[in-house]
Amino acid sequence: MAAAPTLILGLETSCDETAAAVVRRDADGTGTILSNVVLSQVKDHAPYGGVVPEVAARAHIRHISVLVGTALAESGVETNALSAVAATAGPGLVGGLLVGHTFGKGFALARDLPFLAINHLEGHALTPRLLGPCPFPYLLLLISGGHTQFQLVRGVGDYQRLGTTIDDALGEAFDKTAKLLGLGYPGGPQVEALARLGNGQRFDLPRPLKGRPDCNFSFSGLKTAVREIVQAQTVLDDDTRADICASFERAVVETVADRTRRAMALFREACPDSETPAFVVAGGVAANAQLRTMFAEACATHGFRLAVPPFDLCTDNAAMIAWAGAERFVLGIRDGLDNAARARWPLDSVSAPLFGHGRLGAKA
Ligand code: KG4
Ligand code: ZN
Numbered sequence: 345m346a347a348a349p350t351l352i353l354g355l356e357t358s359c360d361e362t363a364a365a366v367v368r369r370d371a372d373g374t375g376t377i378l379s380n381v382v383l384s385q386v387k388d389h390a391p392y393g394g395v396v397p398e399v400a401a402r403a404h405i406r407h408i409s410v411l412v413g414t415a416l417a418e419s420g421v422e423t424n425a426l427s428a429v430a431a432t433a434g435p436g437l438v439g440g441l442l443v444g445h446t447f448g449k450g451f452a453l454a455r456d457l458p459f460l461a462i463n464h465l466e467g468h469a470l471t472p473r474l475l476g477p478c479p480f481p482y483l484l485l486l487i488s489g490g491h492t493q494f495q496l497v498r499g500v501g502d503y504q505r506l507g508t509t510i511d512d513a514l515g516e517a518f519d520k521t522a523k524l525l526g527l528g529y530p531g532g533p534q535v536e537a538l539a540r541l542g543n544g545q546r547f548d549l550p551r552p553l554k555g556r557p558d559c560n561f562s563f564s565g566l567k568t569a570v571r572e573i574v575q576a577q578t579v580l581d582d583d584t585r586a587d588i589c590a591s592f593e594r595a596v597v598e599t600v601a602d603r604t605r606r607a608m609a610l611f612r613e614a615c616p617d618s619e620t621p622a623f624v625v626a627g628g629v630a631a632n633a634q635l636r637t638m639f640a641e642a643c644a645t646h647g648f649r650l651a652v653p654p655f656d657l658c659t660d661n662a663a664m665i666a667w668a669g670a671e672r673f674v675l676g677i678r679d680g681l682d683n684a685a686r687a688r689w690p691l692d693s694v695s696a697p698l699f700g701h702g703r704l705g706a707k708a
């Protein structure tokens with residue numbers, strides 16, 4: 345008789361998306377998303393130019409219950425057929441985390457289901473395995489509004505941080521550039537659209553940490569350089585705005601290309617027997633077309649297989665949390681109802697912390 349599939353209800357409330365999903369994992373490791381409901385709060389936060397933790401937590405409380413009902417109804421899975429409930433327990437904004445995490449524990453307790461506390465970053469890290477075969481080990485680059493890090497993914501719960509940002513996250517650098525230019529929030533897509541119209545050679549911006557033997561990032565100097573250019577303009581016309589965006593994007597692509605080459609070399613040193621490992625890119629910034637083109641070239645040159653999940657699975661969602669729950673569930677992992685949510689929770693508990701690594705209140 346075939347082994348019963350694992351059916352997991354996942355909840356995600358670590359930042360400004362309230363999300364619920366039901367995912368199935370068959371005994372052979374195949375994943376299927378049965379429902380994936382995401383309610384973005386972007387409109388609630390746009391007037392403030394960034395995420396306001398208190399506003400986010402209150403919105404999660406308003407929506408979580410309805411979203412879980414919708415995710416269950418759309419999946420067609422009866423509550424009593426679920427194997428477990430998985431909720432993001434960190435890292436993120438603690439007010440928001442508490443909502444999904446407490447809801448998940450209450451749901452599990454009321455239905456007598458096992459509970460799984462999920463690291464949000466592990467959700468991003470394991471997503472490619474939900475979409476198809478992606479054997480360990482592989483190289484992960486997470487580029488979002490709160491995180492910029494390379495991880496060597498050896499297995500479920502087994503990560504080695506290769507590099508991270510020592511100051512701002514890459515998405516934050518896009519958002520701050522957009523703000524300096526008077527563009528809306530989130531800024532990444534708008535900077536990218538304007539960059540297409542501009543001349544990337546016009547302004548000479550720094551390539552922070554380029555050439556360094558590690559694969560860390562730094563974006564605060566780039567942001568300062570953009571600010572100085574903006575302040576030096578007597579008139580900030582549309583052409584100048586587009587040229588600044590194009591120059592910024594070119595500096596970013598060259599910097600990330602250099603850091604990616606280093607990360608690939610460090611991965612090879614650590615895993616010399618891995619023939620064509622995957623290079624997984626996740627997080628909202630992975631939507632950027634220039635970066636994607638560069639990643640494809642780097643993979644072709646260095647013998648990696650590029651795996652970028654579709655945009656809605658690159659950004660925050662609960663299917664990735666349910667899937668991480670399924671991967672942990674089949675390994676026999678369970679968490680107690682005394683599990684606590686935590687704002688800070690690095691994936692790799694061994695490497696020395698750097699500022700940008702699983703940092704307090706950071707969006708992942
Ligand atoms: O993963 P995500 O949706 O949210 C979290 O940070 O968790 O990432 C959002 C970030 C924002 O900083 C946004 O400006 C950036 O991703 N972003 C982009 C693009 N689309 C979104 N950055 C550059 N180019 C884009 N096309
Ligand atoms: Zn995230």
